[in-house]
Amino acid sequence: xxxxxxxxxxxxxxxxxxxxxxxxxxxxxxxxxxxxxxxxxxxxxxxxxxxxxxxxxxxxxxxxxxxxxxxxxxxxxxxxxxxxxxxxxxxxxxxxxxxxxxxxxxxxxxxxxxxxxxxxxxxxxxxxxxxxxxxxxxxxxxxxxxxxxxxxxxxxxxxxxxxxxxxxxxxxxxxxxxxxxxxxxxxxxxxxxxxxxxxxxxxxxxxxxxxxxxxxxxxxxxxxxxxxxxxxxxxxxxxxxxxxxxxxxxxxxxxxxxxxxxxxxxxxxxxxxxxxxxxxxxxxxxxxxxxxxxxxxxxxxxxxxxxxxxxxxxxxxxxxx
Numbered sequence: 001x002x003x004x005x006x007x008x009x010x011x012x013x014x015x016x017x018x019x020x021x022x023x024x025x026x027x028x029x030x031x032x033x034x035x036x037x038x039x040x041x042x043x044x045x046x047x048x049x050x051x052x053x054x055x056x057x058x059x060x061x062x063x064x065x066x067x068x069x070x071x072x073x074x075x076x077x078x079x080x081x082x083x084x085x086x087x088x089x090x091x092x093x094x095x096x097x098x099x100x101x102x103x104x105x106x107x108x109x110x111x112x113x114x115x116x117x118x119x120x121x122x123x124x125x126x127x128x129x130x131x132x133x134x135x136x137x138x139x140x141x142x143x144x145x146x147x148x149x150x151x152x153x154x155x156x157x158x159x160x161x162x163x164x165x166x167x168x169x170x171x172x173x174x175x176x177x178x179x180x181x182x183x184x185x186x187x188x189x190x191x192x193x194x195x196x197x198x199x200x201x202x203x204x205x206x207x208x209x210x211x212x213x214x215x216x217x218x219x220x221x222x223x224x225x226x227x228x229x230x231x232x233x234x235x236x237x238x239x240x241x242x243x244x245x246x247x248x249x250x251x252x253x254x255x256x257x258x259x260x261x262x263x264x265x266x267x268x269x270x271x272x273x274x275x276x277x278x279x280x281x282x283x284x285x286x287x288x289x290x291x292x293x294x295x296x297x298x299x300x301x302x303x304x305x306x307x308x309x310x311x312x313x314x315x316x317x318x319x320x321x
Contacts, residue, residue, distance in 0.1 A: 071109050
């Protein structure tokens with residue numbers, strides 16, 4: 001989508017510029033990660049190893065002076081390895097809570113599909129509720145709290161694919177892809193000596209990030225834009241190639257993402273282009289296609305593109321409403 005008529009929010013532009021010192025040629029992934037963070041959502045990043053998924057999350061955290069935590073998911077990982085555990089202290093004769101890696105601002109959940117559903121659910125509870133339960137006690141998570149989970153789409157042996165109900169918890173699903181020839185050459189040049197992330201300085205504080213998240217909530221969504229969002233999502237439920245369409249949670253996610261995208265481009269109102277752009281990353285992972293559609297090689301991305309083309313775009317507000 002062309003946003004040439006709009007300038008980036010000055011503070012967000014600083015963050016993106018800072019991240020681009022480390023991440024080469026992935027501006028869409030960077031902007032969409034900011035969309036999820038500002039909308040208080042989470043990201044599922046599905047791609048092959050070695051394309052910069054971990055580096056993107058680390059750079060994002062460092063640019064905003066956030067506490068970064070990484071969880072490497074393995075088949076033997078326990079829920080307490082994620083949330084933390086209460087340990088008995090014989091000196092005080094009391095149990096002391098030792099926080100797990102989920103108690104950070106930005107959490108990288110690496111290869112989330114390599115651990116058991118029970119351990120996956122311990123992370124997903126925190127994503128949905130903004131708190132965790134340890135030994136019957138509720139522990140609030142830090143604010144802001146953002147999860148970027150990764151999974152490898154190639155190797156499925158020994159994995160536990162996320163059920164559709166859990167996929168629905170992620171605001172966006174992204175792919176980074178391989179760099180171009182020139183981008184890969186630039187990566188080699190930047191990392192031939194000291195890695196650029198080692199000298200990266202924060203350009204946004206936690207307080208500024210929290211303020212930006214609150215500002216996103218105030219972004220105006222016109223009634224016609226709301227109708228457009230519902231028209232898109234309800235069309236997925238009626239499409240002949242779709243077994244299960246987008247839920248109302250998906251409609252709310254699409255609106256939140258569109259508001260955050262508008263804020264990034266320094267607007268306090270949304271336009272149809274915002275909805276169309278983020279819909280390609282908010283909606284596909286919320287669809288279940290029919291077996292016939294899968295057999296014919298159709299994808300959820302194809303369905304969403306088709307519906308974006310077919311759904312009437314509001315051009316002006318109906319003042320009589």
